[in-house]
Amino acid sequence: MLHSILAFVQAWWVELLCALLIVLVVPLIAVYIALVERKFMADVQARPDPMRVGPHGLLQQIPDALKLLFKEDLIPANADQFIFWFAPVLSMTAALTSMGAVAFGPWFQVARDINIGLLFVVGVSALRPLGIILGGWASNNHYSIIGALRSTAQLISYETTAGFALVSGFLLAGTLNVRAIVEIQRTDQAWFVFLAPVGFFIYLIASIVETNREPFDLPETKSELVAGSIAEYGGFRWLLYFLAEYANRIVVASVGTTLFLGGWLRPFPNVRWLIWLDAAPTLLLAAVGAYCVFRAGKQPAREQSLFMWAVALACFVVAAIFALAAPFGHLPFELMHNGLYGAFWLLFKVSAYIYISMWLRFTLPRFRFDQFTRLGWHILIPLAVINVVGVSIALALSSEFGINRWVATFITTVAAIGAAMLLLHWNDKYSDAASAALLADSSVVEGTHAG
Amino acid sequence: MLDSVIFYFFAGMAIVSAVLMITRRNAIHSAIFLITTLLATAGIFLQLRAEFLFISQIILFVGGIMVLFIFVIILVRLDVPLPQVRWRTQKWIALLVALAVGMEAGVVLWFARKIPGQGLIFPNPAPADKLHPNTEELARSLFGSYLLPFEIASVLLLVAMVGAVVMAKKRTDA
Numbered sequence: 001m002l003h004s005i006l007a008f009v010q011a012w013w014v015e016l017l018c019a020l021l022i023v024l025v026v027p028l029i030a031v032y033i034a035l036v037e038r039k040f041m042a043d044v045q046a047r048p049d050p051m052r053v054g055p056h057g058l059l060q061q062i063p064d065a066l067k068l069l070f071k072e073d074l075i076p077a078n079a080d081q082f083i084f085w086f087a088p089v090l091s092m093t094a095a096l097t098s099m100g101a102v103a104f105g106p107w108f109q110v111a112r113d114i115n116i117g118l119l120f121v122v123g124v125s126a127l128r129p130l131g132i133i134l135g136g137w138a139s140n141n142h143y144s145i146i147g148a149l150r151s152t153a154q155l156i157s158y159e160t161t162a163g164f165a166l167v168s169g170f171l172l173a174g175t176l177n178v179r180a181i182v183e184i185q186r187t188d189q190a191w192f193v194f195l196a197p198v199g200f201f202i203y204l205i206a207s208i209v210e211t212n213r214e215p216f217d218l219p220e221t222k223s224e225l226v227a228g229s230i231a232e233y234g235g236f237r238w239l240l241y242f243l244a245e246y247a248n249r250i251v252v253a254s255v256g257t258t259l260f261l262g263g264w265l266r267p268f269p270n271v272r273w274l275i276w277l278d279a280a281p282t283l284l285l286a287a288v289g290a291y292c293v294f295r296a297g298k299q300p301a302r303e304q305s306l307f308m309w310a311v312a313l314a315c316f317v318v319a320a321i322f323a324l325a326a327p328f329g330h331l332p333f334e335l336m337h338n339g340l341y342g343a344f345w346l347l348f349k350v351s352a353y354i355y356i357s358m359w360l361r362f363t364l365p366r367f368r369f370d371q372f373t374r375l376g377w378h379i380l381i382p383l384a385v386i387n388v389v390g391v392s393i394a395l396a397l398s399s400e401f402g403i404n405r406w407v408a409t410f411i412t413t414v415a416a417i418g419a420a421m422l423l424l425h426w427n428d429k430y431s432d433a434a435s436a437a438l439l440a441d442s443s444v445v446e447g448t449h450a451g
Numbered sequence: 452m453l454d455s456v457i458f459y460f461f462a463g464m465a466i467v468s469a470v471l472m473i474t475r476r477n478a479i480h481s482a483i484f485l486i487t488t489l490l491a492t493a494g495i496f497l498q499l500r501a502e503f504l505f506i507s508q509i510i511l512f513v514g515g516i517m518v519l520f521i522f523v524i525i526l527v528r529l530d531v532p533l534p535q536v537r538w539r540t541q542k543w544i545a546l547l548v549a550l551a552v553g554m555e556a557g558v559v560l561w562f563a564r565k566i567p568g569q570g571l572i573f574p575n576p577a578p579a580d581k582l583h584p585n586t587e588e589l590a591r592s593l594f595g596s597y598l599l600p601f602e603i604a605s606v607l608l609l610v611a612m613v614g615a616v617v618m619a620k621k622r623t624d625a
Contacts, residue, residue, distance in 0.1 A: 083479070115584050116502045123506040126514030130486070133518065137479060137525055145525060152522040159514065176586055 018110045022099050030246030031061040037358055044362040055295070055304040058311070071235035076139060079232065083138035088233065088240035091131030095247035098124035102254045103178045105264050105343030107335060117176040118255055122166065125210075125251050128244060129155045132212075132219060135241070136229030147228025150369065151219035154209060157376035162206035164384035168199035168391045169259040172408070182263035188405065189270050191262040195408045198387040198416040200260040202380055207252040208357050209376075211245060215364040218372060253353035254346070261349050264342030281344040282322045289315030374431060379423050383416055390415045457498045465491035478524045486517050503586045 009016065035050075039057070042049030050057035075084055101120040103109040114120060129151055136148025169192050173181040185191055193200040209216040220228035230241050257263060268274045292312035299305040322344070325337050367375065394408035465488050472484035493508040593601050 080477075080479070083483070086483075114502060115586055116506050119503075119506050119510075123510040123514065126510055130513070130518060130521075133521055133525075134479070134483070137521070149522065149525060152518055152525075155518055156515070156522075 015110050015112070018108055019100070021108075022110065023096060026096065026099065026247050026250065027243050029250065030243050031065060033246050033249070033354060034242075035061050036355075040355075040358055041362055055299050055308045055311075058307070065239065068235055068239045073235050073237070074232075076141070076232050078140045080138040080140065083134050084232075085237075087131045087135030087138060088237045088244070089131075090134065091128050091244035092240045092247075094124055094127035094131065095244040095251065098122075098128075098251050099247065100124075101178065102251060103182075103258065103263065103346075104254070105339050105346055106179070106182075107339040108343055109178065113177065113179065115177065117178045118166070118170075118181065118259060119176050121251060121255050122163070125248060126155075126159060128248055129210075131244070132229050132241075135233065136219070139229070139232035141232055143225040143227075144229050144231050147219040147225050147231070151212070151229055153373060154212075154216070154218060157373055158206045158209040158380075161376060161380045161384050162203060162210060164381070164388055165199045165203035165206060166255075166259060168196045168384075168388050168412075169203075171388070171391050171395060172196060172405075173259070178258055178263070181258060182265060185262045186265055186269055190406070191260060191265075193260040195405060196260070196387065196391055196412055197409065198383065198412045199391070200256070202384050202387065203256055203260065204356075205380065207256060208360060211249045211252055211357075213249075213357060214361040215366045216372060217366065218369055221366065249354055249357070250350065253350045253357075256353055257346060257349040261353070264346040266341070266345050278341065281341065282319050285315050285319035285322065289313075289319060370434060371431070374427065374434075378427050378430070379420065382423060383419060386415050386419050387412050454498060458495060461491045461494035461498065464488075465495070479521065482517060482521050482524060485520075486513055489513055489517070501585055503589050 035057070038060075039049040050060040053060045053063060075081060098121045100110040101114060101117060111120065116123075132151045133148045136144040136151065139145075169181075170176060172192050172195055173184050175181060175184070188195075212219055218228075219225075220230060225231070230238060233241060262269075266277055268277070289312045292308050292315060296305045296308035296312065299308055322340060325340050390412035391408050394403075394405065394411050397403045397407055398405045468484040468487035468491065472481045472488060475481045475484060489508060489512045493505045493513075496502075496505040496508060
């Protein structure tokens with residue numbers, strides 16, 4: 001028995017290590033994405049951000065998490081005990097499992113070279129809303145049930161949209177395997193965002209919907225439904241939902257990055273004179289470290305400036321590792337070099353993706369539910385289908401007549417712009433009538449606009 | 452060894468949760484156990500190296516159809532176990548049908564063993580590292596050898612969908 005366990009560990013230790021690292025590090029990253037979000041939100045809304053705990057409030061999230069851990073664990077008396085317990089666990093499990101097939105760099109991936117690749121990520125993260133729906137139902141609370149219903153409707157409408165957007169990328173790649181998708185973008189000398197721009201933008205919208213962020217956070221609208229499907233959750237259970245949500249943002253962003261933004265490739269990997277971009281990780285980290293040193297002297301307390309020095313030191317150490325790895329892009333050290341630099345570029349793009357979704361959150365007002373479903377069914381799904389057809393036509397042209405694959409950009413963009421204008425025109429007429437009907441029905445107005 | 456352990460784990464899970472799905476009173480609990488059954492079946496697909504079937508089972512049945520089921524259960528409040536009273540009279544018929552089906556299965560298994568060279572054949576499985584890529588093979592047979600049946604099935608589904616939309620529309624207008 002012990003022998004077979006040892007043999008198992010020996011055969012799979014890389015995968016086990018990656019999985020362990022994901023389980024340990026992703027919650028920490030999620031918590032710090034939340035801190036960035038708080039700071040960025042404060043900046044956009046011109047108010048002070050958390051500044052007291054640690055220098056610049058860098059440690060704020062740790063006492064927050066501790067508070068949630070030590071909070072009293074409440075289960076409403078009329079809730080369905082088992083499902084109430086089970087739903088957040090399901091959400092968290094789905095979010096972490098779907099990370100298994102995400103490649104963070106060419107070598108950091110748990111399920112390596114599986115045939116279904118990105119489809120695994122998409123499929124398993126489709127389980128996460130189930131946790132929200134069941135949690136909302138188990139709470140036995142009207143607001144929660146409305147939140148759960150909204151979440152279901154949202155999932156059904158936008159899963160299709162996201163699926164079609166991904167299909168256009170899969171068609172261009174001709175495979176589902178993560179590594180092959182990225183390699184094809186290297187040999188094509190173009191990220192798929194340039195070949196299928198419409199597909200990328202549709203995926204961007206659908207991914208924000210799937211992670212329940214504003215302007216599409218309808219299942220938990222604070223002003224209408226208290227906190228919607230998770231209104232009854234507090235303490236550790238709420239923390240699980242929170243972590244699942246942020247983990248899912250990372251998953252969604254890395255799927256988008258892998259398929260449309262070139263994965264772990266450096267920008268312009270084939271252009272000779274841009275090779276200096278390889279120094280970007282070192283320079284960026286060194287600059288962050290230098291800024292920390294600069295700010296360390298201005299901290300109000302001695303401990304805070306010490307902490308700042310420690311952060312600066314960490315930045316310099318990582319920068320030094322990158323600088324030391326830089327000249328070894330040759331065979332014996334190739335793995336280390338590619339792994340480090342690939343991971344940097346992938347995380348950089350994923351961060352940019354998440355940053356853009358935050359940006360949208362702070363800039364756009366929330367959609368009304370009927371507007372939101374109409375956007376999905378009347379505009380985005382037709383556009384996504386047109387995009388898939390356009391990409392297929394372009395691929396057929398390039399394989400039959402040898403026309404350059406860049407014709408895909410032209411076909412999809414022109415067709416999508418034309419179709420969008422038509423659809424918006426029809427939709428305006430339809431939505432005016434629908435809004436009038438909604439306003440005329442006083443029961444609906446009282447029911448949904450109570451908050 | 453590991454393969455059979457995985458198989459019996461998933462098969463046992465599928466059977467147990469299928470039984471639980473039938474016996475639960477609460478419709479949502481039944482739905483959850485149906486989800487577990489479907490996930491366990493997906494696990495068996497994965498154990499057979501049918502990755503694409505595994506993930507389409509999860510996306511279609513668990514992510515799509517079951518979510519719709521739960522949507523309807525929450526919306527119509529089927530969790531009140533009222534309609535079950537009516538069905539209780541059919542218990543004996545159900546028992547009879549179940550016995551008949553079980554006997555049929557038994558007869559098939561029994562005679563299959565008797566006839567040489569026929570019935571249940573267990574061919575040696577191909578080694579796991581020499582299988583063709585699952586997704587590509589499936590696409591080739593669906594869009595190559597079986598294109599016409601595939602298209603006919605798609606049209607059939609489309610017709611059903613359009614019919615459902617038309618019926619739903621009529622009711623709201625009336």
